[in-house]
Amino acid sequence: MSGVRVYNKKLLELGLTLPGFVDRSHVIASLPSLGLLTLAAHTPDNWEIIYKELDVYTEVEVNQILDEQPDIIAFSSLTARINETYALAKRFRKLNIKVVIGGLHVSAVPDEAIQFADSVIQGEGEIIWPKVLQDFENKNLKQIYSSIKNPNYTFHFDAAKIPKYELLDITKYNRLTIQTTRGCPLNCSFCAASRTISAYKKKSIFQIEKEINKIFEIWDRPFIELADDNTFVDKVWSKKLLKLFSKYDMKWFTETDISVAYDEELLGLLADSNCAQVLIGFETSNANTLKGIDRNNWKFRQFDNYIKAIDTVQSYGVSVNGCFILGFDTDTSETFKETEQFIKESNLSEVQITLLTPFPGTSLYNQLLKENRLLRDNYWDKCTLFDVNFIPKNFTVKELENSFQSLMSNVYSKDAVKERKTKFRQVLKNKLAYKSK
Secondary structure, X not given: OOOOOOOOHHHHHHHOOOHXXXXXXXXXXXXXXXXXXXXXXXXXXXXXXXXXXXXXXXXXXXXXXXXXXXXXXXEEOOHHHHHHHHHHHHHHHHOXXXXXXXXXXXXXXXXXXXXXXXXXXXXXXXXXXXXXHHHHHOOOOOOEEEOOXXXXXXXXXXXXXXXXXXXXXXXXXXXEEEOOXXXXXXXXXXXXXXXXXXXXXXXXHHXXXXXXXXHHHHOXXXXXXXXXXXXXXXXXXXXXXXXXXXXXXXXXXXXXXXXXXXXXXXXXXXXXXXXXXXXXXXXXXXXXXXXXXXXXXXHHHHHHHHHHHHHHHHHOOOEEEEEEEEOOOOOOHHHHHXXXXXXXXXXXXXXXXXXXXXXXXXXXXHHHHHOOOEOOOOOHHHOOOOOOOEOOOOOXXXXXXXXXXXXXXXXXXXXXXXXXXXXHHHHHHHHHHHHHO
């Protein structure tokens, strides 16, 4: 279930005119489901596989799926689309088609999901999926298969198979994804991806090479987005990864933390590998907000390095996309002004601003649930990162929405986007001039 709906009408209308925001939104919406392509690779040979993406879908598309007479339909869905997934699952089950649902959301709330599916996969699916199909064939399908609760289903990357990219119509995509690491040791309170599926782990360089080669079989000069939560945690392994990437004629993008700026050798390899951009979660322009946000206050202890780190990474010709979250309990009306000012002073080439979102399974969700601050029991459709779904501490809901809209207008205005791009182009010119000397 691809794509995300923004419910705030003013923000939705505003977004249509904001180039930087719209560009990144289109990229995210157009990414294929790496999870499903990976399950396809772990499917026994006696099964026929069909891959579908449903964004703004029609009855015609639903009927096309039914025309295939499927035995099992496996859904992967973000929280924001889970209610639609449940509704479709209900329709298919009425027609005696078995439905299996997996992903971050149902891994956090499997007891909810099993009301709408024949089976729920909680956690990593690769090692579980063949067992699900075997149980189906034996008419012994179980309700929940969990890699989180069952140690026999713990998945190790040495058993990874190459995702079935060949199932895709490559003309539909402007980039493809591979995953080189899974999980993140920082375990930020608001992050649904850091531990819900898996503890932090790395793929072998050999396996990653096979996956890149597979992509090159179907696309001569791909743009690759790493489906990682934090790629460069292990610097020794990261340098081997970058040396591999440098062998290919490709551009690529990933997410990481600020420590990438502390290793000059790694930055050199990053530049040599044609990395187009790294996305870094700075989270806030206020140091106090970072206290208690992650394990051992790591991000709080990095705050004073933010500006220098951005300059250092971009001096190598690698764009930094800085991420900021609004709506923390420490935020006030001044925070929005400070965030805009910080973005200008930091010379970030790109920016991503979102609203604090309590995804199920996170520490943030548990805190707000305990404090009775969630706006309703099932607010999943508003887990878009751009809709308010909890009671803020220092704002009314409307005040937070209005402040966020104003910041969006300023940060993503044509002039602001142009200024950031101009500054980064100058950085690239300076880099080239330095090299020519």
